[in-house]
Amino acid sequence: MFNSLDVLQTAMDMARHAGARQAVTAANLANADTPGYRARSIAPFSEVYDSAPTGGLHRTRPGHLSTGQGFGSAARPEFTDADPAPNGNSVSIEQEMLSAVEIGREHSRALTIYQHSLEVLRLSIGRR
C-alpha cells in the first residue's frame, strides 16, 4: 500500500484539484454581474484523474524526464454551456454555491485521507 505512497500523491492531487476549482468558482461569482462574462468550470476530479496520462516513464525524482503534461495541466477551465442572460452573462449564483460546497467537501475529504495515511505511517514506525 505504501510502496510508492500513491495514496498521498492522489490525495494531494485531489486537494490541488479542489483548490483550482475553487479559484474558478470564485472568478465566476465575482463576475456574476459582469456583462458578457461566460461561466467557466473544471471537470470533476474523477474525470480529470481518468484522463490524466498514466503509465509510460515512471518519475521517481523531480529531475527525471516526464512523459506527459502531468496531472495539474489536465485540469483546464472550460466554458460551460449554460444559457446566458440577456446581458450575455451565463453565471448562475445557485449553481456556483452548489459547486462551492461540493469543492469544500472534496477538499476536506482529500485532507482527511492524507492525514489518516500519515497517521498510519506514524503508527507503523512506532510513534503515536
Place this chain on the structure above:
Amino acid sequence: MTEFSDAMSIAASGMKAQASRLRHVSENIANTDTPGYRRKIVAFEEVIESGRATGLVETGRVRLDRADLERVHDPSHPLADETGSYEGSNVNLLIEIADAREAQRSYEANLKLFDQVRQMSSSLTEILRK
C-alpha cells in the same frame, strides 16, 4: 497555496465591485428629488492582464443614465419655467431597490466563498501543525 490566495483576491475584488455599485445606488436614491440629477450607472468589467483573463472584476467608468428627466408640474417651484414645470431627476426608486438587492445577493455569495476558501486553507495548515 497560490490558488487559495487567487480565489481570495478574486472574491475580494467581487465584494469591492459590489460595494462600489451599492454606493452609487445610494447616491442615486439620496438624489431622487434633486432637480436635473441624472442616475449614475457603473458596469462591471473583467480584468484582463497582458491578454489573459484573470477572473478579477472591477467597476468601469461611471456613466450617467441618458433617459429623459422627469418633468414635474409645480408652478411655485423656483426652477419652474413658463409652463409651470421643472425637470426633476430620472431616478426610479424601484429600479434602485432592485439593483441594491442584486448587489447584496452577489456580495453575500462572494463573502461566503471567501469564508470557505479561508476554511479550506486553515484546514490545510492544520495538517502542518501536527
